[in-house]
Amino acid sequence: MxxxxxxxxxxxxxxxxxxxxxxxxxxxxxxxxxxxxxxxxxxxxxxxxxxxxxxxxxxxxxxxxxxxxxxxxxxxxxxxxxxxxxxxxxxxxxxxxxxxxxxxxxxxxxxxxxMAFGITEPDAGSNSHRITTTARRDVATGDWILTGRKVFISGVDIADATLIVGRTEDARTGKLKPCLFIVPRDTPGFERRQLDMELHATEKQFELTLDDVRLPADALVGDEDAGLLQLFAGLNPERIMTAAFGIGIGRYALARALEYARERTVWNTPIGAHQAIAHPLAQAHIDLELSRLMTQKAAHLYDAGDDMGAGEAANMAKYAAGEACVKAVDQAVHTLGGNGLTREFGLASLITAARVARIAPVSREMILNYVSHQTLGLPKSY
The missing domain is CATH 1.10.540.10 (Acyl-CoA dehydrogenase/oxidase, N-terminal domain)
Structure with missing residues (x-):
């Protein structure tokens, strides 16, 4: 396509x-x-x-x-x-x-x-300004020492290292000053605990504990004073890729539904001939295609070096794709009826997987906040 x-x-x-x-x-x-x-x-x-x-x-x-x-x-x-x-x-x-x-x-x-990526904390999800994982320098050796916790970090068990977002101690009472560090999997003090998730996925979710994790000076990625710019250089692609993730899942679910709607007959008529089935599937297709256009725009702006324009477009693409994905999966399951919940057709597991595109890495509500404040110029309520 x-x-x-x-x-x-x-x-x-x-x-x-x-x-x-x-x-x-x-x-x-x-x-x-x-x-x-x-x-x-x-x-x-x-x-x-x-x-x-x-x-x-x-x-x-x-x-x-x-x-x-x-x-x-x-x-x-x-x-x-x-x-x-x-x-x-x-x-x-x-x-x-x-x-x-x-x-x-x-x-x-x-x-x-x-490589895994660790930014979310138990008390700092959407509000990344509340990150408390701290990094301090050992003046004697030049090493960095990291202390803190992370949660909902994907694939840590299969990753060779995790790119951890921390903040320098002198930023606790000032502006967010994030720093990024490469932490190898077996570094002393770097512990992980698998979270008990109902979501069926090949990549597991983990809570991380950093207990005075000592890293060499060269573990710092980039400039200590340019961490915010560097952080968003990774977060914009994350949103764009999450949009692509959702569009792909939506297309897979829609294809299964279309195949079933063409072949399943009731009273000698394929169920896809009925508008109650056909129109919702057509709408799902339209929503996915519109989401893809926004995703392509966001990717183009990012690759062209327009970080500001890419930020706005990436958020909107992620929002649109998340909504389109959930609706496509829901309609696919509904089209198949009871069969949509069987393992044979592979759609039931997508019901929970599709929600990921809606709530992570940033919720749809926070994207609406971003658009209302940054794009439309409306005042903040927080």
């Missing part, structure tokens, strides 16, 4: 990824997901947005979001695509030292290394 806005190169990439993803069975467990990830990495799909100098494809978020959407449309939406190449890979590529780039980007690009 291509659009007029795509170049011939993008259309070819979309077709290739679609063919690859559909040739693999839907991953229902960690082993299958890992195999799919590794195969995608070998073909260059994981690192399509990373610099060629470090093993990537030299593209941008536009190409990466296209890859994730087609994987989702084939039934294999990879959550870690949002995290490892899009957030962590982008931040390191833009702001990391040469040594950090050499160490991490080739592995992230070919899928042999994974």
């Amino acid at each position: 291509t659009t007029l806005l795509e170049s011939d190169e993008h259309k070819s990439l979309r077709e290739a990824v679609s063919a690859f993803a559909r040739s693999h069975p839907r991953a229902t467990g960690p082993a299958e997901a890992r195999h799919f990830w590794q195969e995608a990495g070998k073909l260059g799909y994981i690192g399509v947005s990373l610099p060629e100098a470090y093993g990537g494809g030299g593209g941008g978020v536009t190409e990466l979001s296209l890859v994730l959407e087609e994987m989702g449309a084939a039934g294999n939406p990879l959550l870690m695509m949002i995290v490892s190449p899009a957030i962590c890979g982008t931040v390191i590529a833009r702001f990391g030292t040469d040594e950090q780039k050499q160490t991490w980007l080739p592995g992230i690009a070919d899928g042999t290394r994974l």
